[in-house]
Every structure is written in structure tokens, then in C-alpha cells.
Amino acid sequence: MATKPNANRPISPHLTIWKWGPHMLVSILHRLTGDGMATVGTVLFVWWLAALAGGPVSYEAFMAWFVDGSGAIKPLGYLFGIGLTLAFFQHMASGIRHFVLDTGAGYELKTNKLWAQSTMLVSIALTAAYWAILLKGH
Amino acid sequence: MGSGTDLGRVRGLGSSKEGAHHWWHQRLTAAGNLILMLWFFASLALLPAHDYPTMAGWLASPLAAVPMILLVASVFYHFRMGLQVLIEDYLDGAGRITAILLLSFFTIGSAAIAIFSILKIAFTGALV
Numbered sequence: 001m002a003t004k005p006n007a008n009r010p011i012s013p014h015l016t017i018w019k020w021g022p023h024m025l026v027s028i029l030h031r032l033t034g035d036g037m038a039t040v041g042t043v044l045f046v047w048w049l050a051a052l053a054g055g056p057v058s059y060e061a062f063m064a065w066f067v068d069g070s071g072a073i074k075p076l077g078y079l080f081g082i083g084l085t086l087a088f089f090q091h092m093a094s095g096i097r098h099f100v101l102d103t104g105a106g107y108e109l110k111t112n113k114l115w116a117q118s119t120m121l122v123s124i125a126l127t128a129a130y131w132a133i134l135l136k137g138h
Numbered sequence: 139m140g141s142g143t144d145l146g147r148v149r150g151l152g153s154s155k156e157g158a159h160h161w162w163h164q165r166l167t168a169a170g171n172l173i174l175m176l177w178f179f180a181s182l183a184l185l186p187a188h189d190y191p192t193m194a195g196w197l198a199s200p201l202a203a204v205p206m207i208l209l210v211a212s213v214f215y216h217f218r219m220g221l222q223v224l225i226e227d228y229l230d231g232a233g234r235i236t237a238i239l240l241l242s243f244f245t246i247g248s249a250a251i252a253i254f255s256i257l258k259i260a261f262t263g264a265l266v
Contacts, residue, residue, distance in 0.1 A: 038217035053255035
């Protein structure tokens with residue numbers, strides 16, 4: 001319902017009062033990476049596809065933002081390239097974690113903490129490996 | 139919203155039969171995204187170069203164009219639901235409805251451009 005909530009209603013304690021743990025960080029990262037890809041990633045993806053469909057001239061104009069004439073990647077290329085790769089692998093890892101949690105498994109404190117930390121280690125490792133492969137090909 | 143009878147208290151809150159719909163479709167598309175995005179990342183890494191002839195030649199193949207269209211459908215549907223939840227968490231009233239309307243326009247508009255671009259390359263091939 002599109003009604004204004006009553007300002008006097010008690011609200012649940014928010015981020016500030018809890019002791020920080022990896023499960024909280026992973027939850028925030030899941031939303032941040034998902035919404036980041038949904039906005040920044042979508043604009044770049046659609047721009048890339050439209051430039052490719054436009055032909056060689058428009059594709060070169062798109063690529064010139066991220067790669068210089070010699071084929072070397074520019075700072076903007078690294079920023080968006082590595083940023084979106086890391087966002088994807090983090091969202092993928094925490095998404096797989098959600099699938100596991102959906103089955104009702106992984107809620108024990110130690111297991112939950114281990115899975116939460118693993119998503120971040122996995123996303124960093126996969127991003128490093130992916131970019132090592134990409135840069136080796138150049 | 140009433141506060142008397144059971145019926146009065148739930149009236150206007152939506153159907154009781156559609157509660158799991160959003161949740162389930164988020165999971166369905168998540169599974170689709172997992173397969174399609176890994177294929178996309180692998181495809182980009184396996185291409186020998188990322189210049190126009192290589193990229194357009196790759197996307198002109200049905201083996202790339204069809205999964206790319208499926209990727210747009212699955213990923214865009216998924217991110218529209220994710221952004222909807224973000225909006226529902228932080229906006230109320232008219233702002234919420236306006237934001238969700240703009241979100242739908244953004245999603246459908248960008249998906250149309252993406253799918254049109256893929257089909258154009260698939261049907262007309264790489265321009266020389």
C-alpha cells in the first residue's frame with residue numbers, strides 16, 4: 001500500500017547497534033554488487049552492444065574510452081573491467097551461498113561465518129585468475 | 139485499512155496466492171544467470187582479440203547470438219526484481235511507485251536496445 005508509514009511506530013534496530021560479522025558484510029556486498037551491475041554494468045553492456053551493432057566506427061569510439069591506440073588498457077578500462085568482474089564473482093559467490101541457505105543449511109555460527117568469508121576469498125581469487133588470463137592473451 | 143475484522147485487516151495488502159512468485163523467479167533467473175554469465179565470461183576470455191572484426195564475427199554466430207539473447211532476458215529480469223526490492227526498502231508512497239515505473243522503463247528500454255543490437259549483428263553480419 002502506498003500509504004505513509006506512521007513515524008511513531010517502533011522501528012527495528014538498524015546497522016549501528018550490531019557487532020560486525022562477515023555475514024553482514026556479505027549481505028551488503030550482495031546488494032551493492034547486484035545493484036552496481038544492474039546500473040553501471042547495464043549501461044556499459046548496452047552501450048557496448050549498440051556500438052558493436054553500429055559498425056567499426058562506433059565500436060572504436062566505445063573502445064577508445066577503455067583501451068588506447070596500442071591496445072593497452074587505460075585506467076578507466078581497468079576501473080570498470082576489474083570492478084565489474086569483481087562485482088560479478090562476488091555476487092555469484094554470495095548468490096550460490098543464498099542457494100545453500102535456501103535449503104536450510106549453513107546457519108550454524110561457524111559454518112555461516114566460513115561460507116560468508118569464502119565468498120569474498122573466492123571472488124578475489126577468481127577475479128585475479130580471470131584478469132591474468134585476459135592480460136596474458138593481450 | 140480497517141482494524142476490526144480479520145478480513146478488514148488484510149484487505150488491500152494483495153493476493154495471498156502470489157507471495158512466493160517474486161522470490162521463486164529471482165531463484166529461477168539466478169540459476170539461468172549463473173550458466174549464461176559463466177558462458178559469457180568464458181567466451182570473452184577465449185576470444186583471440188576484442189577488436190571489431192573479432193567481436194562482430196563472434197556475435198554474428200547463432201551459437202553466440204542465441205545465448206546472448208537468453209542472457210539479456212534472464213539477467214535483465216533478475217536485476218529488475220533486485221532493484222525493485224531496493225526501491226521497496228528505501229522509498230515509500232508516490233516516490234516508490236514513480237521509481238518502480240522508471241525502473242520498468244529502464245529495464246525494458248535497455249533490454250530492447252540490447253536484443254535489437256544482437257539481432258542486427260546476427261542477421262546482417264559484421265560490417266566491413
